[in-house]
Amino acid sequence: MARPSSFSPGDVPVSSPTERTEDSPVSGAAGLSTGEREIIAIFVQMTQALGAPRSLGEIYGLLFATPQPLAFQDIVERLEMSKGSVSQGLRSLRSIGAITPVVVAGDRREFFEPVVELRLLVTSFLRERINPQIEAWGTRAKGLKPAHFNLETFSATDRETLDGRLAKLKTWRKRAGVVFPVISKLLG
Amino acid sequence: MARPSSFSPGDVPVSSPTERTEDSPVSGAAGLSTGEREIIAIFVQMTQALGAPRSLGEIYGLLFATPQPLAFQDIVERLEMSKGSVSQGLRSLRSIGAITPVVVAGDRREFFEPVVELRLLVTSFLRERINPQIEAWGTRAKGLKPAHFNLETFSATDRETLDGRLAKLKTWRKRAGVVFPVISKLLG
DNA sequence: GCATCAGTTCATTTTTTATTGAACTTAATG
């Protein structure tokens, strides 16, 4: 019943946190406390809002709600999620800098801790996810020439409007470069 | 062949911008110029990155690429998109403040123009889409109590870690309130 | 008051995206 595999790294004993029930309904998933479930729900809501798969929110939420670092297998069991999803979820979270691997001496497995500093989270998210988009976008915008439009159908005013818009499109990228560092600083 | 319905409001004549081909391959969609297609592609890429449906990007892109305001039916025809999608797309774009309706005297239809000021775009996006999320999130976080966790399984250190994290979760919302106005200001 | 135009709604279908699970590394262990 109690998971035999470790839940916390090293030598921490702990009576399996899986077997309490009185303060939590424990409906769908595994034996999560109400607190754990609520934290997970918060992060699921966030990832959904960001257009990311809910599994990311669940994994990050569980890590956030758990003071001890967790190993791959712990996550699979507590969230009752497939190994495949957990594997991919952990990779994504790592790639956006939302979690950090923790090495535990004498344990083969890899453990994970959430990054809980808002500044770090946001900064690496901007760098890893948003910036590449903006770069790609800037490149495309740079290639735009009025000649690519059917200018013969344009009035003089139309032409001015178009020029103005193309110019705007090209400056947007620079602005991002100004704003991002400030955001990071403000969250520090 | 040439769409009979108006393309631009009022009295603007213009030889139908639908019938040129020499400078654009014109593959899948309607008779869009390369410039139009490229601008649309840029905005589609952006909306996808934001997790929004591509139809939003297409509609906004077309409006952005067109100096004259466009009416519902114009959009349906030029993008070869269903009325349903255009209707819902326009509603979403309006709700996030990305387009503005333009009234044309003597024309029953509603015309639309893109909002091209980055500051306005971002500000209303933050206000309409992000802020509500953050509010909801703050409310949930406020309800979290250590009592909702299985404290009996926690060491003293675990307990401190948890307290710290819950505290952090609760402050995140306030930080957003600080950062958002600054972003707006910086983009002005 | 009947027909048409302008647009919305929403059930259905299509498309996309996420999740699963079984087969497969790779590394440690006896």
Added chain:
DNA sequence: CATTAAGTTCAATAAAAAATGAACTGATGC
């Protein structure tokens, strides 16, 4: 070196989202 444990990969499936289109609403004009 065979065995097991830890984790990854990826084709197949399930689930979610978006697009379609037909039926509808509500003006306008005739």
